Amino acid sequence: MNDKIKELAEQAGLLHKQIGPCVETRYMKKKEQDLEKFAELIVRECVRACLDEGAKWRGVQDITDFKLCAHVIKEHFGVE
Numbered sequence: 001m002n003d004k005i006k007e008l009a010e011q012a013g014l015l016h017k018q019i020g021p022c023v024e025t026r027y028m029k030k031k032e033q034d035l036e037k038f039a040e041l042i043v044r045e046c047v048r049a050c051l052d053e054g055a056k057w058r059g060v061q062d063i064t065d066f067k068l069c070a071h072v073i074k075e076h077f078g079v080e
Contacts, residue, residue, distance in 0.1 A: 001032055002078035005039040043077045 001009075009015040014035055047070040054066025074080065 001036045004077055005036060009035055040079050043073060043079045047073050
């Protein structure tokens, strides 16, 4: 899981920081994968919103700013 997504999940109380040795169960791993997929979908939705908004402004304003915004969001969260 991307470090930034993991950090936000911990802040939201969705993941607990590991304190001491802990046996990771399949259930825990599956939940972490579900959370990662959910976070990735949210990031992709934000990127799409940037690009959709940029498309609305085509001809009025340079859409490069919107593409840059989308790229920065993907890079920040480690989403391809």
